[in-house]
Amino acid sequence: MPVKCCLCDGSAVLKRPKTGDVMCKDCFYHAFEEEIHHTIVTGNLFTRGEVVAVGASGGKDSTVLAYVMKLLNERHDYGIKLVLLSVDEGITGYRDDSLETVKRNQQQYDLPLKIVSYEELYGWSMDAIVKQVGLKNNCTFCGVFRRQALDRGAMLLKVDKIITGHNADDIAETVIMNVLRGDIARLRRCTAITTGTDGALPRCKPFKYTYEKEIVMYAYFKKLDYFSTECIYSPNAYRGHARTYIKDLEAIRPSAIIDIIHSGESLSFKKEVKMPVQGTCKSCGYISSNPVCKACVLLEGLNKGLPRLGIGKPSRERRKLAKMEEEATINGSANESTVLKSCNKSHGSCDCKKTNKPLDRRKPNAEDFEF
Structure with missing residues (x-):
């Protein structure tokens, strides 16, 4: 006997991981979208007239974010302008393929797209970095460079805010990681829906309370075009252990993800603890x-x-x-060996003198990149 949708008389086709409700596709779409709208409104994420950059990687989270934000902006008249902003880390066989997905999303959603690369900004690609540092600590380099690359790309576009596809699972993982590390500074701010309000570019997380499984379900039923391959350099990332732990908890208690986020939000800190x-x-x-x-x-x-x-014992290095x-x-x-070591291999095995001049670290102008 067919199971009825909990909200209408239609036949249910799915059970929501977040609530356990059985729903038809249309009711699930509406509930999913309106919950994100509620998060946006209660968090006061946007102001009419703002230009907002969507951090677009081509993955499920950023693809669904771009699609839903465009839909909600039109449905609820937020009055914001959306643009896609992508970072090319220079990972052959991974990022080059995912950026093709982003380019298709640009056409599908009719949104402007800007792509900035590590090679252009820093003179290094992740492929070249991994050759130097190996797989053990490469995520440290990528994470630091990526965060700054998003800021630099956003400044080129002169946007007011950046939104990212960080979902409830990501935030719960970050809470656990910071607890295990004893990182009070990051633990205090990792559950914030908006960060960087004291800087030039605030970052917002409209998916703060949205489960990863539901994002996947939404993308699947909507037949959205996204890239699903994991990064080839991240199998040893510390976050992977936290992710496995969170998934085990979710299997036992589906509300564990939201419970961890609420726990992080409720933490109090001593007044004498100084934040950066x-x-x-x-x-x-x-x-x-x-x-x-x-x-x-x-x-x-x-x-x-x-x-x-930057990652080992500072005094030794x-x-x-x-x-x-x-x-x-x-x-x-x-x-001479120092000069050769300085070369990022982008010039081949030559003895060029380009490495003798300092890396251009100026803020790029709009003319440096074609929109």
Whole structure:
């Protein structure tokens, strides 16, 4: 006997992982969309007239986000302008394929698209970085560079806000990771629906309370065009362990994901615990809570052949750097091996002099990229 939808007389085709309700497709679409609308309204995420960049990777989360945001903007008249913003990390066989999906989404949703790349911004691709650092710590480089690349792309587009496809599962994982690390600063802000309000570019998460499984179901039933392959460099990422733990909890208690988020929201901290203050990096001028941002520290290590400068024990790596600089001074010029190590391999196995000049870290102008 067919099971009836809990909201209408139609036949149910799915059971919502989040609530356990059985629904027909149309009722599920409406419930899914209106819950996101409720999150947007109660969180006061947008103001009429704002230009909002959708962080688009081609994956299920960002694809559904772009589709739903366009739909809700028209349905509820938010009065915002949406643009797609993508980052090309330079991962052959992964990002190049996913960006083709983003380009199709641009046509399907009729939204402007901007793509910025690590190669253009930093002089390094992730493929080249992995050759230097290996698979163990590559996600550190990618995460730091990607966050700044989104900011730099958004500044090029002169947007007011960035929205990302971080869902409830992602936020619950982040809570658990920060608890395990004892990272009070990040634990305090990881459940916020909007971050960076004290900086130039706030970031919002309209999917804060939206389950990953429901995003997948929505994309499947709507037949949305998205890229589903996992990053080839992330199998050893620390987040993967937190993800497995969250999935095990969800199988036992579906509300565990929301419960963890609410727990993170309810945490209180001692008044004497000081949180990092957002400022600007004295090297590149972008947002940083330290005098020199993490991206610049990581780049310095890569360009000087010391990739662990920003992730290993700072004192040990700094001693290596000081020794290299001392040898260079004694010899009167840079040691040849140091120069070769500085090359990001983009010039092949040549002995070009391009690596002798400092990396261009200026803020790019709109003329640097075609829209």
